[in-house]
Amino acid sequence: MRRRIYWLMPDLASARQAMHDLVQARVDVARIHFAGPEGMDMTGLHAANVWQTSDVVHAAKTGWVIGSACGMVAGLVAGLLFPVMGDDPEWEVAVLLGVLGGVVGAWSASMIGISIPSIRLRRFEGAMAEGRILLMVDLPRSRVQDIEALLQTAHPEAHFEGEEQQVPAFR
Template sequence: MKRLYYLTDTIDSTESISKDLHLLGITDWNLHVLSKDDDGLFRHHIHGANTLQRLDLIHSGEQGALIGVVIGLCIGVALMLGKPFGIALDLIAIGAIVALFTLFGTWVGGLSGLSHESYKIKRFHDDLDAGKYLIMVDFRKAREPDVVQLMENQHPEAQFAGKDTTWINPFKFAHEKVSH
């Protein structure tokens, strides 16, 4: 799925955008708003971003898993070739070593991600600190013209802030800010 980012200055504008996107057929499942004002979002019945969208849990967990796989393979191959205990390890033992390191890497990466904001929203950190509202709209590619047209025609106060996918790429780090 694709994702468009928009920034607004007020909760009223955010609420109006949310209502119009719902009328367009964008459900709460595909509409998320990130703000310092979580209470305001709740009072205005605006779907806020969840923990997985706010924090880097999945992204860091994926990176940890990849590092764990590499370390597990290196240790497994070294143990298989070196036979340090005088016993030849079979593929099941090597697979268990790789799985153990992969799980450990995922766990450590996930814990690390709990203390960092998502790499996808890091570029909006200063705007969010300034009190702006980040609207994230997810949609299938065929719906993009409808969403863009709605935002341009009915909500010129919303600043286009970027375009991305919803896929979390473990090989990417913080994005650069995109202008319209």
């Protein structure tokens, strides 16, 4: 697991310099994400993608749970009331429909979640609307203090906005 640190940069020049400083400090470019106002030219920065800016992961998890539950209920009803072979309940139908319901639920919920802004970034919307740029860096626990110190020293114009305790590896 990694930790995500958040910094608000005042402008593009500061954000580009921070990107350069982080790369020089051997932070993997894939772990550096910038989010800014809609339509801002993010040339020279590793822009955040839908994994960082939308609610797609949370929505997919929720869809999986709800879809699986609905599929299991439908499968239990079908397996108990409408057995295909013989008179015994067919429990396999419940399992099959549970998995199928989970897949369909995750897929459909993620299609909705991709268009919903991340709840984690909601507190930064005002600052980004004013033209500031959000820097998100995903780091191993052992590097958090060093990188925070680097950014604080090299970028006094930037503001530390907090840390998220656990970021899954695939984000």
